[in-house]
Amino acid sequence: MAYDLEEQEQLEELKAWWKRYGNTVQWALLVALTIAAGFQGWKYYQYRQNSQASMLYESLQRLSVADTKSVRAVSAQIMDKYGDTSYAPRAALLAAQTNYVAKDRKSAIAQLEWVMTHGSDEALQTIAMLQLAGLKTEDKQYDAALKLLGTKHDPAFDGLVADMQGDILVAQGKTAEAKKAYQDALGKLDEKNSFRKYTEQKLDGLGS
Amino acid sequence: MLEAIRSRSQGWIAKVILVLITVPFALFGVDSYLRNAGSKATVAEVNGNAISVQEFNKSLQDARTQQKDDPNFIQNPEVRRSILDKMITQRLLQSEVKRGGYLVTDEQLSNLIVTMPEFQGKDGTFSQDAYDKLLAANGMTPRGFEAMMRRDLLVQQLRDGIVSTAFTPDALVDVALRAKHQLREVSVATLQSDSFSDLAKVDPADVKAYYDKHQDEFRRPEQVRMQFLVLSVNNLILTTTVTDDEIKDFYQQNANKYQGDESRRASHILIAFGSQKDAASKAAAKKKALEVLAEVKKSPGKFAELAKKYSQDPGSADKGGDLGFSKRGDGMVKPFEDALFAMSPGSVSDLVETEFGYHIIKLSEVKGTAQTYDQVRNQIRGELMSQKALSKFADVAEAFSNTVYEQSASLEPAAKANHLEVQTSGWLSRDDVASFFKNNDKLATLVFSDEVLKNKRNTEAVEIAPNTLAAARVVESRPPSIKPFDEVKADIEAALKKQQAAKLALQKGEKSLEILKQGGSVSDLSWSSPLSVERSNAQSISTSVVLKAFQMDTSKLPAYAGSVALDGSYVLIKVSAVEDGVKSMNAEDKKATIARYNGALGSEYFLAYVKSLRNRAKITINNSLLGSKDTN
Numbered sequence: 001m002a003y004d005l006e007e008q009e010q011l012e013e014l015k016a017w018w019k020r021y022g023n024t025v026q027w028a029l030l031v032a033l034t035i036a037a038g039f040q041g042w043k044y045y046q047y048r049q050n051s052q053a054s055m056l057y058e059s060l061q062r063l064s065v066a067d068t069k070s071v072r073a074v075s076a077q078i079m080d081k082y083g084d085t086s087y088a089p090r091a092a093l094l095a096a097q098t099n100y101v102a103k104d105r106k107s108a109i110a111q112l113e114w115v116m117t118h119g120s121d122e123a124l125q126t127i128a129m130l131q132l133a134g135l136k137t138e139d140k141q142y143d144a145a146l147k148l149l150g151t152k153h154d155p156a157f158d159g160l161v162a163d164m165q166g167d168i169l170v171a172q173g174k175t176a177e178a179k180k181a182y183q184d185a186l187g188k189l190d191e192k193n194s195f196r197k198y199t200e201q202k203l204d205g206l207g208s
Numbered sequence: 209m210l211e212a213i214r215s216r217s218q219g220w221i222a223k224v225i226l227v228l229i230t231v232p233f234a235l236f237g238v239d240s241y242l243r244n245a246g247s248k249a250t251v252a253e254v255n256g257n258a259i260s261v262q263e264f265n266k267s268l269q270d271a272r273t274q275q276k277d278d279p280n281f282i283q284n285p286e287v288r289r290s291i292l293d294k295m296i297t298q299r300l301l302q303s304e305v306k307r308g309g310y311l312v313t314d315e316q317l318s319n320l321i322v323t324m325p326e327f328q329g330k331d332g333t334f335s336q337d338a339y340d341k342l343l344a345a346n347g348m349t350p351r352g353f354e355a356m357m358r359r360d361l362l363v364q365q366l367r368d369g370i371v372s373t374a375f376t377p378d379a380l381v382d383v384a385l386r387a388k389h390q391l392r393e394v395s396v397a398t399l400q401s402d403s404f405s406d407l408a409k410v411d412p413a414d415v416k417a418y419y420d421k422h423q424d425e426f427r428r429p430e431q432v433r434m435q436f437l438v439l440s441v442n443n444l445i446l447t448t449t450v451t452d453d454e455i456k457d458f459y460q461q462n463a464n465k466y467q468g469d470e471s472r473r474a475s476h477i478l479i480a481f482g483s484q485k486d487a488a489s490k491a492a493a494k495k496k497a498l499e500v501l502a503e504v505k506k507s508p509g510k511f512a513e514l515a516k517k518y519s520q521d522p523g524s525a526d527k528g529g530d531l532g533f534s535k536r537g538d539g540m541v542k543p544f545e546d547a548l549f550a551m552s553p554g555s556v557s558d559l560v561e562t563e564f565g566y567h568i569i570k571l572s573e574v575k576g577t578a579q580t581y582d583q584v585r586n587q588i589r590g591e592l593m594s595q596k597a598l599s600k601f602a603d604v605a606e607a608f609s610n611t612v613y614e615q616s617a618s619l620e621p622a623a624k625a626n627h628l629e630v631q632t633s634g635w636l637s638r639d640d641v642a643s644f645f646k647n648n649d650k651l652a653t654l655v656f657s658d659e660v661l662k663n664k665r666n667t668e669a670v671e672i673a674p675n676t677l678a679a680a681r682v683v684e685s686r687p688p689s690i691k692p693f694d695e696v697k698a699d700i701e702a703a704l705k706k707q708q709a710a711k712l713a714l715q716k717g718e719k720s721l722e723i724l725k726q727g728g729s730v731s732d733l734s735w736s737s738p739l740s741v742e743r744s745n746a747q748s749i750s751t752s753v754v755l756k757a758f759q760m761d762t763s764k765l766p767a768y769a770g771s772v773a774l775d776g777s778y779v780l781i782k783v784s785a786v787e788d789g790v791k792s793m794n795a796e797d798k799k800a801t802i803a804r805y806n807g808a809l810g811s812e813y814f815l816a817y818v819k820s821l822r823n824r825a826k827i828t829i830n831n832s833l834l835g836s837k838d839t840n
Binding site: 055 | 308309310311312313315316365368369370372373375376377378379380383384386387388390743758759760761762763805808809811812813815816817819820821822823
């Protein structure tokens with residue numbers, strides 16, 4: 001292939017440019033490729049973690065609450081091996097539920113506390129907080145339960161928090177404050193869901 | 209310059225550029241460019257994820273289909289908003305799925321699809337054929353369908369994952385269930401307002417004052433008293449006559465209709481006309497046929513043999529002339545059929561002439577039953593009468609309309625001509641007239657037109673129902689007015705008396721309540737016997753009383769409260785005992801109520817979860833597009 005004069009000139013320029021910057025370009029390419037490969041590897045790792053956690057979690061969901069042994073084993077596996085995935089706090093909540101049913105309060109509390117300190121989902125952390133406060137209420141540690149409910153949480157759950165505050169205040173015999181808490185809850189709970197009926201009835205029971 | 213461009217475009221630089229342009233298309237396809245070209249308009253955006261007008265319209269259409277295609281349904285702004293909210297929630301969940309790295313593996317997905325009942329073949333296992341066909345029928349590709357399933361599965365995983373975590377320590381469930389399933393022992397004492405009406409005194413001056421003050425309540429619209437005529441086809445039926453001959457004719461002409469499941473088995477001997485159906489061959493055939501008939505009559509028992517011997521019907525001759533069973537309308541030639549169905553079983557007919565030749569028919573058997581003439585005679589008579597009346601009605605109706613119109617100063621001529629009687633109504637408003645004539649607005653409008661109302665002409669005849677005409681004229685009318693005092697005096701007095709009585713009942717009730725609350729007793733109250741009621745089971749006590757009973761403060765028993773009933777009576781409520789309804793529940797019921805509680809709690813968790821996603825998301829809604837009518 002014969003080049004005309006103009007093209008030969010361009011070719012020369014290119015060769016000169018390559019002589020000067022070629023090395024830099026090669027290094028830059030290498031670095032870029034390494035980063036890209038690392039990124040892909042990390043993504044692949046994430047994918048593997050998530051997909052394995054997902055399969056385990058699915059099998060966990062199919063288990064009965066009463067199947068204590070299996071629930072404990074599967075949830076422990078998810079929490080230990082795939083603790084950074086979104087499935088971990090969910091698995092822990094299920095484990096807490098099962099442990100409560102099996103009358104293993106200590107494990108239940110430990111799992112709820114684990115959820116509150118792990119993971120990035122504030123909603124799940126708030127659910128764990130509510131359940132932990134419920135356990136404390138059952139243990140008659142009313143002040144501790146109220147204190148827990150007073151800590152920072154996801155504001156979308158304020159209605160449920162106020163409802164539980166009402167329950168605790170009733171248990172403490174503070175009827176007037178309990179009424180206020182229930183009224184507060186009714187203002188924040190979903191208007192169409194049937195849960196608010198219970199709150200209404202508890203409020204009625206205090207004599208309005 | 210053009211020359212320069214042309215020469216360069218063939219150079220190697222141009223080729224490099226060409227490759228650079230081609231590569232993205234090769235990798236991503238042209239469609240991604242095309243897809244993003246149109247439909248830029250978005251109804252809402254959720255975390256940068258757009259809901260396009262197209263998608264929104266599709267959801268609206270789906271909602272509309274669910275509402276039996278009521279087009280107004282999706283024009284309601286609230287409905288549109290709630291549909292958009294649902295879409296936003298879906299987007300929020302989808303973006304949360306992405307953020308949280310939730311995954312459904314191919315294995316999980318195929319496990320689900322393979323077990324879906326829609327795709328099961330005849331042997332109860334997954335059928336690839338059924339899968340492909342069903343997808344094709346819904347205009348989907350397997351890839352599209354699997355992506356959709358995966359998305360749904362992930363959202364479901366997200367939802368179930370929240371809902372299933374719901375649990376409440378027993379002590380707290382108990383608080384809620386005890387409130388819900390409490391039993392309260394309730395008795396009531398009703399102070400009937402009626403029993404105070406003797407004590408209630410109404411000053412005549414107050415009645416007049418009330419009348420003067422509330423004139424609006426006594427307004428009366430424009431009213432008329434009218435005369436009217438109704439001409440219906442039923443009037444004609446009575447004067448219609450039907451003769452027995454007509455009924456017989458009808459029965460015969462419609463024999464098919466009355467044959468029921470009757471079928472007859474015939475044998476025949478055919479003496480055919482031959483190929484030339486001229487008079488000579490006909491005469492020859494008849495002669496021959498008569499000879500055969502004579503022979504048959506001599507020995508009817510040998511019909512089969514004779515048929516074999518003489519019959520020129522090649523299909524049946526060998527079978528002794530047997531044609532098997534047939535019903536009317538099965539395709540026999542008419543003279544043959546008529547003859548066969550007029551015969552009695554076992555008999556042999558005379559010669560029957562059809563287009564084929566002369567038949568000698570034997571009826572060997574009858575199966576099933578037909579409706580006889582006598583059975584259906586009255587039914588046919590009725591049918592014929594209404595047929596006749598209907599065919600006459602058009603003429604009669606026209607004459608009626610003409611008479612009403614031409615002699616418009618009275619309804620009498622039209623009444624006389626049709627043996628009707630003119631009827632007269634009471635006072636009626638325009639709405640009353642319309643409902644009087646089966647909601648016929650046209651006639652009501654005519655009655656209140658100047659021509660009829662002021663000039664006292666007849667209305668035209670109007671069809672107010674199928675085959676029913678009506679015409680009216682106004683006898684007298686009165687303009688809108690306020691009812692005179694004397695007419696309403698008694699009503700006002702009664703109403704005021706009732707008010708008074710209710711007030712007295714309230715006074716007495718409140719006084720009694722005060723005494724009862726102080727722990728005193730009121731002697732002249734008659735308490736109902738106490739009933740143990742639940743919120744969901746009011747028994748014989750009214751639900752409003754039960755609602756009130758459950759809002760009473762029961763820290764001190766018995767507790768009392770009062771409430772005013774709809775009729776003004778005062779109801780005193782006594783709660784004498786409070787019981788724990790959960791205690792008396794059997795284990796199964798208790799389990800079910802706890803499950804219901806946790807179900808409600810799970811939903812509440814999820815709703816709060818969605819609210820939380822919403823709080824954290826960046827959502828913009830394009831209100832101008834949300835409200836707009838469909839664009840497709």
